[in-house]
Amino acid sequence: MNARQRFESLVLPHLDAAYNLARWLLRDAAAAEDAVQEASLRAFRYIDSLRGGEARPWLLGIVRNTCFTLLERQRSAPEQVEFDDGEFEAAAGADHREHADPAARLERQRMKTLIDAAIRALSPPLREVIVLREFEDLEYAEIAKIAAVPIGTVMSRLSRAREKMRSALMPFNVGQKS
Secondary structure, rough: OOOHHHHHHHOOHHHHHHHHHHHHHOOHHHHHHHHHHHHHHHHHHHHHHHHOOOOOHHHHHHHHHHHHHHHHHHOOOOOOOOOOOHHHHHHHHHHHHHHOOHHHHHHHHHHHHHHHHHHHEEOOOHHHHHHHHHHOOOOOOHHHHOOOOOOHHHHHHHHHHHHHHHHHHHHHOOOOOO
């Protein structure tokens, strides 16, 4: 099997997961497409370095590194905000006003919008672990490999991310049973 065939069989099936991670990390669909394209080129170039391992975590690791490189280039402020309250409040407040109708469909959309806003408001390292665990259903060990951090750091970040989301969503009664 040549490099092209290997790339197509091992990497291409995971492009949706790669885009999903990039979109959440970069918070921009066009930038996510660019990042996945750049990461795919890197993956193709280094496909021979994938030996016996799972292609999905390997590709997601490349996507993650590409996204963090792009974020670092874009970052103008010297300090990174841990949780963007302004962005969350703007999205949550607008959604709350627009969907006051208690219909079930509108309520689900409201909850989805609030949860999306809470995830977007997380810092990239926390957003990364939430997306990889909850959306991509990866194990802690796989996330640790992708993020190049110890499993304990993954668990800690996941715990902090969930707590920040829980605190942000509590006033809106999202995820609480009545």
